[in-house]
Amino acid sequence: MTYKEKIDKSRLPAHVAIIMDGNGRWAKQRGYDRIVGHQNGVTSVRETTEAAAEIGIKYLTLYAFSTENWGRPKQEVDALMELLVGTIEKETPTLNKNNVRLLAIGDLARLPEGAEKKLRNCLKQTENNTGLSLVLALSYSSRWEITAAVKAMCQEVKAGSLNPDDISDETVSSHLNTCNMPDPDLLIRTSGELRISNFLLWQLAYTELYFTETHWPDFRKENFYQAIYEYQQRERRFGKQSEQLTTENGEPKNNL
Numbered sequence: 099m100t101y102k103e104k105i106d107k108s109r110l111p112a113h114v115a116i117i118m119d120g121n122g123r124w125a126k127q128r129g130y131d132r133i134v135g136h137q138n139g140v141t142s143v144r145e146t147t148e149a150a151a152e153i154g155i156k157y158l159t160l161y162a163f164s165t166e167n168w169g170r171p172k173q174e175v176d177a178l179m180e181l182l183v184g185t186i187e188k189e190t191p192t193l194n195k196n197n198v199r200l201l202a203i204g205d206l207a208r209l210p211e212g213a214e215k216k217l218r219n220c221l222k223q224t225e226n227n228t229g230l231s232l233v234l235a236l237s238y239s240s241r242w243e244i245t246a247a248v249k250a251m252c253q254e255v256k257a258g259s260l261n262p263d264d265i266s267d268e269t270v271s272s273h274l275n276t277c278n279m280p281d282p283d284l285l286i287r288t289s290g291e292l293r294i295s296n297f298l299l300w301q302l303a304y305t306e307l308y309f310t311e312t313h314w315p316d317f318r319k320e321n322f323y324q325a326i327y328e329y330q331q332r333e334r335r336f337g338k339q340s341e342q343l344t345t346e347n348g349e350p351k352n353n354l
């Protein structure tokens with residue numbers, strides 16, 4: 099039985115986020131330049147997006163380029179930018195055909211002007227699609243996002259439109275780039291590193307974490323389905339006791 103067949107379709111995570119790691123190591127092991135790893139990572143992006151759409155996942159967020167990645171050698175940054183924006187442009191008709199809505203989070207103003215323009219054009223072209231939302235984290239870091247949210251809230255307080263006493267969890271969430279999305283239910287990180295790396299720190303508060311040794315360029319649909327299957331074997335308690343996690347009918351409430 100495949101993992102895809104083993105998944106309980108009635109208890110799917112609404113939002114899966116992925117830290118796509120290991121492109122460089124995958125390339126190095128084969129004696130290639132790092133960019134070849136990134137190029138092969140595109141196949142995994144395609145496979146994972148298809149896999150998510152096929153079973154009806156609502157949100158898939160991919161960490162494609164972090165704020166820290168700007169510090170890599172210029173040659174790699176330029177090649178990555180070209181690959182990212184080139185792939186997005188090339189894949190936009192397929193996204194439209196499959197009713198996938200493309201969204202982006204991060205400091206997009208930091209992208210090279212041409213890249214930002216092309217990206218915004220692709221976002222616009224898919225904005226009315228109602229199937230999977232594919233969220234690309236580009237020039238993204240969680241501390242950047244939270245700092246920007248704090249600044250925005252301070253401005254509102256200063257302008258008199260926000261009362262500090264009224265600031266709640268929801269107020270903070272509504273000032274983040276992810277304001278209209280559910281928090282991730284499942285985070286996958288490939289390539290064996292056991293870190294969050296400045297990704298969705300606020301949003302991951304109760305997310306199930308799944309780490310795999312597989313390098314991102316080797317990640318395929320069955321790897322994705324295995325992660326979902328293993329997520330479904332866990333009990334999510336959200337800070338409560340196991341016994342509290344039943345409905346009035348005695349049915350389990352976890353993984354809803």
Ligand code: FPP
Pocket residue numbers: 118119120121122123124136137139140143160161162163164167181182185186234314
């Ligand atoms: C991490 O591997 C990966 C990245 C920084 C870039 C991810 C980009 C892609 C997969 C390209 C295509 C993406 C889209 C959305 C079209 P690493 O370089 O940190 O690997 P290492 O840790 O082995 O060095």
